[in-house]
Amino acid sequence: MKQVLTVSCKLQVTPQQVIKIDETLRAFCDACEYVNKEVPEKVTNEIAMQSLVYQDVRARFGLSSQLAIHAIRRVSGNRKTAKQKGSKVKGFTPTSATYDARIFSFREKDWTVSLTMLGKRERFKLHIGNFQRGKLKGQNPKTATLVKNRKGEYYLNIQLESEPPEPQKSDKVLGVDLGRTDIAVTSEGEKFSGKDVTKVRDHHSHLRAKLQQKASKGTRSTRRRVRNLLKRLSGKEQRFQKHVNHTISYRLIQHAKSNGMVIALEDLTGIRERTNQMPRAKKERRRSNSWAFYQLRQFLEYKAIANGVEIVMVNPAYTSQTCHQCDHIHPVRGESYRSGKQFTCGHCGWNGDADENGAKNIAKIGAVINQPGGSGVACSLSDHLSGLLKTPSAYAVG
Numbered sequence: 001m002k003q004v005l006t007v008s009c010k011l012q013v014t015p016q017q018v019i020k021i022d023e024t025l026r027a028f029c030d031a032c033e034y035v036n037k038e039v040p041e042k043v044t045n046e047i048a049m050q051s052l053v054y055q056d057v058r059a060r061f062g063l064s065s066q067l068a069i070h071a072i073r074r075v076s077g078n079r080k081t082a083k084q085k086g087s088k089v090k091g092f093t094p095t096s097a098t099y100d101a102r103i104f105s106f107r108e109k110d111w112t113v114s115l116t117m118l119g120k121r122e123r124f125k126l127h128i129g130n131f132q133r134g135k136l137k138g139q140n141p142k143t144a145t146l147v148k149n150r151k152g153e154y155y156l157n158i159q160l161e162s163e164p165p166e167p168q169k170s171d172k173v174l175g176v177d178l179g180r181t182d183i184a185v186t187s188e189g190e191k192f193s194g195k196d197v198t199k200v201r202d203h204h205s206h207l208r209a210k211l212q213q214k215a216s217k218g219t220r221s222t223r224r225r226v227r228n229l230l231k232r233l234s235g236k237e238q239r240f241q242k243h244v245n246h247t248i249s250y251r252l253i254q255h256a257k258s259n260g261m262v263i264a265l266e267d268l269t270g271i272r273e274r275t276n277q278m279p280r281a282k283k284e285r286r287r288s289n290s291w292a293f294y295q296l297r298q299f300l301e302y303k304a305i306a307n308g309v310e311i312v313m314v315n316p317a318y319t320s321q322t323c324h325q326c327d328h329i330h331p332v333r334g335e336s337y338r339s340g341k342q343f344t345c346g347h348c349g350w351n352g353d354a355d356e357n358g359a360k361n362i363a364k365i366g367a368v369i370n371q372p373g374g375s376g377v378a379c380s381l382s383d384h385l386s387g388l389l390k391t392p393s394a395y396a397v398g
């Protein structure tokens, strides 16, 4: 499996080069618009699109053959994404163009790149620090994206491909419970609080409600202003959540990596049902069943691959109702040992954080799964545990 790392490099540009880049970005954008207009909407296949408009695009916009192909590819890609979402490609802005090895090259000795513009190639010095230099050293990148940001600065996002490290084998397992009051709790008892996120989300939903009320009474222009505000609000909320998810996944992966551990997670397909199994207040549902959990899981997965940390998936059934200490299960709804954040075992008397108990169970089952054809102990424990999972009623304590 290939892993792609993007290194964002600011370009040092002269006033003449600014003109050339802007011309190129403009032509690339115009070409995309043209392709999107000329090719019938239902056509999304890149080759089919090329056969229809490639010659035209070359003749009209002065793009090199590779840039023309990339413009068509861009439209094809955007159409496919839009189709999945059930929407249409709206349009393009002259802020980005795609480059590959035929029209882009990187030179390490003076930290420059050469890019095909309209007409001939142009060489740019990279305005970069040690981090980017370290990443680019000894590399021969094949693809890049030229980007103009809102401040009018130019960046080349260079893609580096590498083989991720072999996942490290280990019998130490870190169980992670993706909870709801806390975003994540580990089997070692470390908690990643969701308080900040919840606060921001509640604040935003309060604002949203107020704004919507205002819009319902307002004039047309008020409604438009409100709509824009709402859009900005949701962007802000999502960026904050993303930041939090990045931080949590980074810390979990680093912890596992530096301690030589495997990470065990619940199969996320169960999360939605689990957090919604009880009739709950609207407020709490809004907090729990969101894309945020899916995002955190995705972040964990790709960071695990990048860092050579292995992830094992655990059946989520009963991980929250089982006592990790004595393996007793009480799956009867409403009679669980679990009460809010607290877990009390009616059998052995263990008492503590409910999510931590869940995480410890995840680690335990993860350890069993992680030992393929392992020792006799692991096998019998596995049998015992899977027996538990299959016949919970037999172990239920009234």
Ligand SMILES: [Zn+2]
Pocket (backbone or CB within 6 Å): 323, 324, 325, 326, 327, 328, 345, 346, 347, 348, 349, 350
């Ligand atoms: Zn117990």
